[in-house]
Amino acid sequence: MSTLYDLExxxxxxxxxxxxxxxxxxxxxxxxxxxxxxxTVIKSAPLQDPIEYKIMGYNVSLRQxxxxxxxxxxIEEAIRxxxxxxxxxxxxxxxxxxxxxxxxxxxxxxxALVGNPNxxxxxxxNVASGSKEHVGNFSGVTVDSKTARFHQGGYTFxxxxxxxxxxxxxxSPEELFVRNHLVEHTPDIVVNVVDASNLERNxxxxxxxxxxxxxxxxxxxxxxxxQHKGDILDYENLGVMMGIPVIPxxxxxxxxxxxxxxxxxxxxxxxxxxxxxxxxxxxxDLERSIKKIQDVIWTDKNLxxxxxxRYCAIKFLEKDPEVxxxxxxxxxxxxxxxxxxxxxxxxENKYNEDTNTLISDAKYGFxxxxxxxxxxxxxxxxxxxxxxxxxKWLTHKILGFPLFIVFLWLMFQSTFVLGDYPKQAIxxxxxxxxxxxxxxxxxxxxxxxxxxxxxxxxxxxxVFLPNILILFFFISxxxxxxxxARAAFIMDKLMHKIGLHGQSFIPMIMGFGCNVPxxxxxxxxxxxxxxxxxxxxxxxxxxxxxxxxxxLIAGAIFPHYAGTxxxxxxxxxxxxxxxxxxxxxxxxxxxxxxxxxxxxxxxxMPTFTVIMSHMWEKGKHYLQKMGGVILxxxxxxxxxxxxxxxxxxxxxxxxxxxxxxGRIGKTLEPVLRPLGFDWRMGVSLMTGAAAKxxxxxxxxxxxxxxxxxxNGKKVPLPMVLRTAxxxxxxxxxxxxxxxLVGISYLLFILIYMPCVAVxxxxxxxxxxxxxxxxxxxxxxxxWILSFAVFQIGSLLLKI
Numbered sequence: 001m002s003t004l005y006d007l008e009x010x011x012x013x014x015x016x017x018x019x020x021x022x023x024x025x026x027x028x029x030x031x032x033x034x035x036x037x038x039x040t041v042i043k044s045a046p047l048q049d050p051i052e053y054k055i056m057g058y059n060v061s062l063r064q065x066x067x068x069x070x071x072x073x074x075i076e077e078a079i080r081x082x083x084x085x086x087x088x089x090x091x092x093x094x095x096x097x098x099x100x101x102x103x104x105x106x107x108x109x110x111x112a113l114v115g116n117p118n119x120x121x122x123x124x125x126n127v128a129s130g131s132k133e134h135v136g137n138f139s140g141v142t143v144d145s146k147t148a149r150f151h152q153g154g155y156t157f158x159x160x161x162x163x164x165x166x167x168x169x170x171x172s173p174e175e176l177f178v179r180n181h182l183v184e185h186t187p188d189i190v191v192n193v194v195d196a197s198n199l200e201r202n203x204x205x206x207x208x209x210x211x212x213x214x215x216x217x218x219x220x221x222x223x224x225x226x227q228h229k230g231d232i233l234d235y236e237n238l239g240v241m242m243g244i245p246v247i248p249x250x251x252x253x254x255x256x257x258x259x260x261x262x263x264x265x266x267x268x269x270x271x272x273x274x275x276x277x278x279x280x281x282x283x284x285d286l287e288r289s290i291k292k293i294q295d296v297i298w299t300d301k302n303l304x305x306x307x308x309x310r311y312c313a314i315k316f317l318e319k320d321p322e323v324x325x326x327x328x329x330x331x332x333x334x335x336x337x338x339x340x341x342x343x344x345x346x347x348e349n350k351y352n353e354d355t356n357t358l359i360s361d362a363k364y365g366f367x368x369x370x371x372x373x374x375x376x377x378x379x380x381x382x383x384x385x386x387x388x389x390x391x392k393w394l395t396h397k398i399l400g401f402p403l404f405i406v407f408l409w410l411m412f413q414s415t416f417v418l419g420d421y422p423k424q425a426i427x428x429x430x431x432x433x434x435x436x437x438x439x440x441x442x443x444x445x446x447x448x449x450x451x452x453x454x455x456x457x458x459x460x461x462x463v464f465l466p467n468i469l470i471l472f473f474f475i476s477x478x479x480x481x482x483x484x485a486r487a488a489f490i491m492d493k494l495m496h497k498i499g500l501h502g503q504s505f506i507p508m509i510m511g512f513g514c515n516v517p518x519x520x521x522x523x524x525x526x527x528x529x530x531x532x533x534x535x536x537x538x539x540x541x542x543x544x545x546x547x548x549x550x551x552l553i554a555g556a557i558f559p560h561y562a563g564t565x566x567x568x569x570x571x572x573x574x575x576x577x578x579x580x581x582x583x584x585x586x587x588x589x590x591x592x593x594x595x596x597x598x599x600x601x602x603x604x605m606p607t608f609t610v611i612m613s614h615m616w617e618k619g620k621h622y623l624q625k626m627g628g629v630i631l632x633x634x635x636x637x638x639x640x641x642x643x644x645x646x647x648x649x650x651x652x653x654x655x656x657x658x659x660x661x662g663r664i665g666k667t668l669e670p671v672l673r674p675l676g677f678d679w680r681m682g683v684s685l686m687t688g689a690a691a692k693x694x695x696x697x698x699x700x701x702x703x704x705x706x707x708x709x710x711n712g713k714k715v716p717l718p719m720v721l722r723t724a725x726x727x728x729x730x731x732x733x734x735x736x737x738x739x740l741v742g743i744s745y746l747l748f749i750l751i752y753m754p755c756v757a758v759x760x761x762x763x764x765x766x767x768x769x770x771x772x773x774x775x776x777x778x779x780x781x782x783w784i785l786s787f788a789v790f791q792i793g794s795l796l797l798k799i
Contacts, residue, residue: 230378511541
């Protein structure tokens with residue numbers, strides 16, 4: 001996007017948009033800088049700042065910082081846009097063409113969604129733009145900005161969904177992220193998404209947006225819940241008081257979304273009569289201190305272009321730990337700091353209270369006054385709210401934890417038992433496809449690749465899709481109803497014992513779905529040590545990629561107790577995470593215990609559409625892996641298993657052992673034999689570093705030669721593993737997968753290095769050092785525990 005600053009001396013451009021906050025916009029438009037006007041660069045000052053421009057027949061100077069906030073269209077750019085659009089203007093560039101290009105460029109509105117966690121911001125984003133970002137009824141779902149584009153009313157909206165935040169004070173990474181985005185990217189309109197059922201708390205963030213002096217439109221979301229409580233809100237009068245248009249919405253139903261963006265267009269076109277800049281009245285003494293700090297800030301004119309001087313002064317009084325970079329580099333910084341410290345001391349001496357508290361009290365006083373004028377409370381139900389009644393049981397100090405454990409057991413039992421029926425159907429389909437291809441193609445490498453490689457390898461993983469979908473159904477149910485936050489609350493006391501707090505349990509539970517987004521959610525944790533520690537123990541939460549391995553091994557070796565065995569593995573992961581956390585907290589991450597402050601959102605009944613959408617998004621990701629990393633891995637594994645061909649070898653087992661992959665496996669076998677694993681299990685573990693599902697597909701390829709044909713059909717892989725025996729060596733004739741070996745192998749799968757995607761995420765979120773440490777310590781721990789289980793178990797069985 002070109003700005004006035006990008007023009008060279010003598011060049012001209014047409015103004016298409018003025019960015020920046022209210023005071024700057026007002027002053028700049030009064031000087032004639034309005035949409036459609038032509039501007040010519042005259043010259044720069046000797047020190048390159050300010051720059052002299054000609055507009056509307058007279059010359060005016062702007063600072064570089066001001067010129068960067070004025071978007072323009074050059075003649076050359078307009079011509080290029082016409083050529084790219086395929087429009088043949090026959091070399092003649094008319095005023096009509098120029099006007100068309102200006103109109104096209106000026107009808108792009110940049111929107112930023114800002115609101116508290118769990119206010120329905122991402123749901124609004126999805127409904128408005130047609131996106132499918134993940135939403136959940138707990139805080140910290142959005143940990144990075146998401147962008148989308150859509151059209152309405154002749155305008156193009158670039159909409160950005162920012163992380164949920166309770167304020168714009170730099171207390172947490174997401175708060176600082178949101179504040180920096182608003183200052184650095186200067187969106188045209190900020191949509192403040194407010195939870196209508198919890199106005200007092202949500203409007204605190206609104207008062208900070210008012211202080212920033214930016215254009216805001218409020219989406220009064222979940223308005224149906226406010227009405228359900230019997231409350232009556234004069235939202236139009238509330239908007240007039242705050243100078244912010246207020247539009248009721250119910251994002252989950254799509255209600256009010258069109259009206260919201262129609263109102264945004266009115267605000268963008270400066271046609272909305274409600275929009276005005278108001279000041280939150282902080283009282284005589286605070287206002288005097290704010291004004292004195294502002295007076296010093298105004299001495300550096302460059303500071304007040306993109307940032308409100310009043311907002312900066314308030315942040316100084318709040319002792320904000322992260323002042324704006326522009327202020328830090330200002331030549332007046334020392335004077336501004338001294339003025340701020342002086343005013344803080346005067347106020348605190350007079351009131352015997354922290355200035356941050358004084359400002360917070362004043363904000364809530366403003367909110368209370370506004371709501372007193374506009375909100376009529378309904379009569380509360382004598383028996384309490386629905387959430388309170390449910391919480392009497394689910395967060396009960398005695399029953400809460402057992403109920404949570406029962407829910408987890410039910411989740412894993414259902415995943416195995418209910419998922420087994422469609423799994424068998426898909427297995428039959430895969431078997432039929434394999435048999436059909438086997439009978440239709442002539443013998444040769446291509447047939448072997450398709451049947452023994454791709455169909456066996458990919459098919460052995462794809463059959464677990466129903467189990468994956470059921471698991472994500474339960475996880476989505478926890479997230480969307482609000483029970484996920486209760487799980488963190490229930491686990492808070494236990495988490496305190498290991499030096500963390502309940503909020504760290506959120507990424508751990510999310511790890512049951514996928515460790516990658518779960519590790520990203522650790523950004524919401526305030527303390528760096530807490531974030532690192534949570535990253536390092538998160539892989540013990542068995543992700544959905546491990547589930548196919550668990551189902552395969554447990555179903556093959558413990559067919560009657562598979563659900564309980566899987567539940568036990570998941571529970572073992574939680575216990576290991578706790579023990580490792582205690583160890584690391586006492587050695588690597590010694591720090592004070594962090595306070596637990598986490599919202600318990602009201603329970604909400606998720607819609608069937610939302611649950612199905614979450615399931616499908618995860619299932620689609622699983623299927624995409626079939627055609628990506630897993631297919632590539634399967635082809636590579638088959639090639640290593642197929643070559644080199646040796647016609648002198650008598651049977652398929654010997655051929656496989658002499659193949660490239662057999663040689664790799666035999667090299668690994670001495671290290672893994674004390675754990676009870678054969679060379680094929682070792683190769684499966686090695687390939688599982690790419691993605692844990694590849695463990696299953698590797699077994700599908702390596703044990704594929706053991707599939708016994710019965711009436712043209714192949715025996716399912718679990719039965720092959722159940723009956724697999726050693727074909728040679730000292731253990732010839734013994735079963736490969738005994739119950740003890742199965743437990744040892746499941747433990748190793750649970751603990752050893754996570755996939756490369758997790759490695760990359762930990763590296764991105766922390767450093768390469770911690771990513772390497774994670775891969776190393778988990779693999780060593782896996783070997784030690786599997787060794788102990790197999791060796792001690794073998795001794796006990798001999799006694």
